[in-house]
Amino acid sequence: xxxxxxxxxxxxxxxxxxxxxxxxxxxxxxxxxxxxxxxxxxxxxxxxxxxxxxxxxxxxxxxxxxxxxxxxxxxxxxxxxxxxxxxxxxxxxxxxxxxxxxxxxxxxxxxxxx
Amino acid sequence: xxxxxxxxxxxxxxxxxxxxxxxxxxxxxxxxxxxxxxxxxxxxxxxxxxxxxxxxxxxxxxxxxxxxxxxxxxxxxxxxxxxxxxxxxxxxxxxxxxxxxxxxxxxxxxxx
Numbered sequence: 374x375x376x377x378x379x380x381x382x383x384x385x386x387x388x389x390x391x392x393x394x395x396x397x398x399x400x401x402x403x404x405x406x407x408x409x410x411x412x413x414x415x416x417x418x419x420x421x422x423x424x425x426x427x428x429x430x431x432x433x434x435x436x437x438x439x440x441x442x443x444x445x446x447x448x449x450x451x452x453x454x455x456x457x458x459x460x461x462x463x464x465x466x467x468x469x470x471x472x473x474x475x476x477x478x479x480x481x482x483x484x485x486x487x
Numbered sequence: 488x489x490x491x492x493x494x495x496x497x498x499x500x501x502x503x504x505x506x507x508x509x510x511x512x513x514x515x516x517x518x519x520x521x522x523x524x525x526x527x528x529x530x531x532x533x534x535x536x537x538x539x540x541x542x543x544x545x546x547x548x549x550x551x552x553x554x555x556x557x558x559x560x561x562x563x564x565x566x567x568x569x570x571x572x573x574x575x576x577x578x579x580x581x582x583x584x585x586x587x588x589x590x591x592x593x594x595x596x597x598x599x
Contacts (some may be wrong), residue, residue: 406586415578415589416532429586461530465587474520476587478532 375477385485394482395451398466405447408463454486489514493590508564510579519560527575
């Protein structure tokens with residue numbers, strides 16, 4: 374079965390650079406979530422989209438932005454990167470209307486800021 | 488605000504034994520879902536089991552089962568006949584049809 378695809382899997386950036394993370398949800402899933410997991414921490418919700426519209430917002434810095442495109446893939450744009458942005462970034466998708474409430478996670482993008 | 492508490496940072500158990508991971512939560516919602524996710528060393532987040540709050544029957548998935556006590560807001564995970572591949576971080580999560588709120592996790596080690 375198709376899963377959530379995230380790219381790239383690993384990313385190394387320098388401070389003050391920009392990064393773009395991509396997420397391709399499971400086909401027919403209409404909701405995408407982004408989470409940030411720092412070292413030794415639990416995942417923290419950043420932002421979500423339902424049918425290409427932002428549906429909820431968590432502790433996402435103003436330096437970050439995200440959107441969901443017409444093909445339902447989503448991108449998380451991160452600017453002016455800081456050392457503290459180093460983390461594992463997960464994308465998850467679900468289909469509350471038809472598939473149930475559970476979110477299925479991608480394998481994550483490991484971002485290292487140096 | 489929703490909160491999830493896992494009070495056992497680490498646990499270890501011998502292979503083939505049974506282990507129970509604890510989780511308590513708080514929410515003002517009347518309809519919600521509870522989940523257990525497994526995160527092995529690969530860091531992949533894998534759904535283990537889910538429970539609908541409106542269902543009294545405890546969910547079961549093969550060797551994994553839950554003890555859902557709604558009044559006490561408790562949601563523990565029991566792993567029977569534990570296997571080496573069960574070694575992972577286990578996160579309890581609250582949500583459903585919206586963002587998930589995670590607990591801080593329990594690191595479970597299965598000892599050969």
